[in-house]
Amino acid sequence: MGNCLKINSPDDISLLRGSESFSGQDGGPMPVYQHEPMTQVFYPTSSSSPDAADAGNRISEEEQIKIAKRIALVQHLPIGTYDGNSKKARECVICMVEFCVDEAVRYLPCMHIYHVHCIDDWLIRSLTCPSCLEPVDAALLTSYETT
Amino acid sequence: MANMAVSRIKREFKEVMRSEEIVQCSIKIELVNDSWTELRGEIAGPPDTPYEGGKFVLEIKVPETYPFNPPKVRFITRIWHPNISSVTGAICLDILKDNWAAAMTLRTVLLSLQALLAAAEPDDPQDAVVAYQFKDKHDLFVLTARHWTNAYAGGPTTFPDCDSKIQRLKDMGIDEHDARAVLSKENWNLEKATECLFS
Numbered sequence: 001m002g003n004c005l006k007i008n009s010p011d012d013i014s015l016l017r018g019s020e021s022f023s024g025q026d027g028g029p030m031p032v033y034q035h036e037p038m039t040q041v042f043y044p045t046s047s048s049s050p051d052a053a054d055a056g057n058r059i060s061e062e063e064q065i066k067i068a069k070r071i072a073l074v075q076h077l078p079i080g081t082y083d084g085n086s087k088k089a090r091e092c093v094i095c096m097v098e099f100c101v102d103e104a105v106r107y108l109p110c111m112h113i114y115h116v117h118c119i120d121d122w123l124i125r126s127l128t129c130p131s132c133l134e135p136v137d138a139a140l141l142t143s144y145e146t147t
Numbered sequence: 148m149a150n151m152a153v154s155r156i157k158r159e160f161k162e163v164m165r166s167e168e169i170v171q172c173s174i175k176i177e178l179v180n181d182s183w184t185e186l187r188g189e190i191a192g193p194p195d196t197p198y199e200g201g202k203f204v205l206e207i208k209v210p211e212t213y214p215f216n217p218p219k220v221r222f223i224t225r226i227w228h229p230n231i232s233s234v235t236g237a238i239c240l241d242i243l244k245d246n247w248a249a250a251m252t253l254r255t256v257l258l259s260l261q262a263l264l265a266a267a268e269p270d271d272p273q274d275a276v277v278a279y280q281f282k283d284k285h286d287l288f289v290l291t292a293r294h295w296t297n298a299y300a301g302g303p304t305t306f307p308d309c310d311s312k313i314q315r316l317k318d319m320g321i322d323e324h325d326a327r328a329v330l331s332k333e334n335w336n337l338e339k340a341t342e343c344l345f346s
Contacts, residue, residue, distance in 0.1 A: 093250040094214060095151050096158040118151075122249050125215055130249035 067124055073137060074123045078107045079116055093131055094118035110134040152213040156183045159253045166254055174257040176207075184209050188220070188257050192300065193265040197292035198226070201300030205260070206236075207253065217247035220256060225324075227288075227295040227331060229269040229278035234328075238263075239273035276332050284334055291331045298327065312337050316344070 084101040091098045092105075092115045099105060105113040106120070112131045114122075122130055127137045160176065160183075168174040175189040188205035192198025203226060208219040220243055222236035230239045242251060242259055272278030280288045294309045296302030309327075312335060316326035321344060333339040 096155050118249075122215055126248075128248065133246075133248055 070124050070127065071120075073127075074120055077109075077136070079104055080107055080113075081105070082113070089113060092118050094122060108134070108136055152209055152211055153183045155214055156186075156209055156253070160186075162252065163254045163257075168254070168258065173261070174254070176253060176257070186253070187223075188253070190257050190261045190264070192296060192302065193261055196265050197289050198228075198264045198296050198300070199302070200304075201296035201302040203264075203300050205257070207256075214249045214251075217243050217251075218253065218256060219243075220260070225295060225299040227277055227292040228264065229267045229272045229274060229281045230263055231277075232274050233277055233295075233331070234274075237273055239271060280331075280334065287334050291335070295327070295331070309335065312340075316340065319344075 082099040082101060082103045082105045084099075089099075089112070092113075094114055095118050097115075099113075099115075104116050106116045107113055108119070108129045110129050110132050112129050114130075119130075123136060128135050160178075163169060163174070163176045166174075173191045177187050179185040179187050186207040186209070188207050190203050190205065192201040192203065202224070204223040206219075206221050206223050210216050210219065220238055222231055222238065225233065225236070227233055231237070238260070240259065240263055242248075242256070267281060269278040269281045277288070280291065290306065290309075293302065293304050294306045297304055297306070309330070312330055313323060313326045315337060316330070317323055319341070321329075325344075326340075329340045329343055330337070333343060
């Protein structure tokens with residue numbers, strides 16, 4: 001993210017090119033002129049086109065960020081292996097397929113268990129336990145505080 | 148994803164078939180096509196409600212993203228109920244929208260709809276006209292709902308007064324269902340219904 005490195009290609013074309021690809025390719029005689037494109041370009045690339053006047057795009061982008069955050073959150077939920085003799089659910093209520101011994105299952109704070117891929121797909125849509133509707137994020141956040 | 152939808156529906160289908168409610172003839176389900184994406188449900192009107200004795204048929208469409216998204220359900224049988232459109236059969240029920248959970252099944256959906264028939268929520272209506280009648284003229288609501296149950300769902304109670312008013316409008320060239328709908332909306336006031344139709 002540096003700027004103002006001394007490289008001698010002071011014409012407008014290289015200025016544009018530099019802002020597209022590398023950070024500090026252009027320097028030269030007109031610092032004021034140079035700063036503007038730099039800042040204008042770097043905002044867009046870091047937060048990807050904020051004022052592109054494209055509302056539809058922005059909503060889906062917000063959603064993408066939300067999903068990314070959720071995926072990160074979900075990764076904190078413990079994964080275990082199914083031990084056939086537990087008294088817990090014998091089948092994953094999402095796909096309705098029985099658990100196999102040693103299969104990876106994810107534990108929710110309410111102790112309901114599901115296939116990892118099944119529950120992850122669900123949690124991306126709704127952060128609640130599909131069986132008891134217990135919110136998952138609240139429990140996760142309190143566990144953050146204690147650790 | 149689509150595979151999970153189909154395999155789950157197949158399992159659920161078996162579950163419904165084995166359920167007690169099937170034995171009691173209170174709910175029913177059948178396939179519409181071979182791809183398992185559309186089913187037909189049927190629920191019996193709950194006892195001690197205006198829907199008692201009626202059989203209500205439902206269209207159930209299973210989205211590709213099932214069970215992560217709810218099935219799309221609507222009444223095919225016409226019904227007079229605050230949370231169900233008397234025109235399209237569209238249903239206003241939280242579990243079919245935001246409160247859907249992946250652990251719910253076709254069986255629980257049908258049972259929830261049956262429960263909805265027994266406990267309307269007029270403050271969260273799908274059909275404003277019906278909801279208004281439910282709150283404002285409850286006796287007329289019960290009569291109308293029972294009459295619709297008789298006319299469309301095979302319910303036992305006939306209402307000669309309603310039938311004769313409908314006949315009067317039919318004599319004026321109005322389609323039977325349109326006549327029933329307008330009279331229901333106008334609280335069975337023949338004059339107002341006529342005015343509504345011909346003004």
